[in-house]
Amino acid sequence: MTIPNSPIPGITSSTKDIETPPGGGGCGETSTTAWSFALDEDDFVVAEGPAGTEGNVRLAFETLIIPLGTQAESAETYLREWRKMERDWASGYTLGSPSATVRRIDPEQVEVGDLYGQFETCTMSAAEFVGALEDLVRFLRQLRS
Numbered sequence: 001m002t003i004p005n006s007p008i009p010g011i012t013s014s015t016k017d018i019e020t021p022p023g024g025g026g027c028g029e030t031s032t033t034a035w036s037f038a039l040d041e042d043d044f045v046v047a048e049g050p051a052g053t054e055g056n057v058r059l060a061f062e063t064l065i066i067p068l069g070t071q072a073e074s075a076e077t078y079l080r081e082w083r084k085m086e087r088d089w090a091s092g093y094t095l096g097s098p099s100a101t102v103r104r105i106d107p108e109q110v111e112v113g114d115l116y117g118q119f120e121t122c123t124m125s126a127a128e129f130v131g132a133l134e135d136l137v138r139f140l141r142q143l144r145s
Contacts, residue, residue: 035061035132037139045070045139047132059119060112061132064100072140079133102129 033050040046047062068074078095085093086104094103094113101113110129113121 035135037136039070039143043070045136047136049132054122056120056122057112057124060100060114060122061124061129063114063118064097064102064112065136066099067097068136068140070140070143072137072144075133075137075140079130079137082130082133 035050036048038046038048045062045065045068047058047065049058049061065075068078078097082095082102085095089104091104091106094101096102096113096115098115099118100115103111103113104126105111105123108126109123110126111121111123112119112129
């Protein structure tokens with residue numbers, strides 16, 4: 001289902017399961033400290049995870065947020081929809097962008113799913129995922145000021 005009134009074209013949600021790749025698709029441990037962001041030479045948002053974040057996890061998150069652009073409202077909408085689905089479903093739901101999907105596996109983990117061969121489908125802690133989205137919103141708000 002497409003999220004109504006979303007400023008992000010193509011943001012979708014679902015409660016349908018995504019198959020986890022053989023071996024679980026894990027990408028290692030990630031930290032719960034802050035993510036940082038910058039703009040590259042083409043004004044795309046570049047993500048940098050905390051120390052110890054595997055490159056694939058960083059790339060997965062960065063790929064997910066590409067369609068959000070540099071508009072804080074887009075990231076806020078995605079985060080708001082994620083939190084609403086968390087309240088309504090607890091786990092087993094999926095919220096995607098045109099470039100990747102995120103499935104809540106259980107209360108502790110999310111799976112970031114690749115759609116176009118950009119990264120290996122992987123897992124990260126649910127708390128870090130939400131924290132990264134919150135950090136992204138803060139970064140994008142600062143761009144406006």
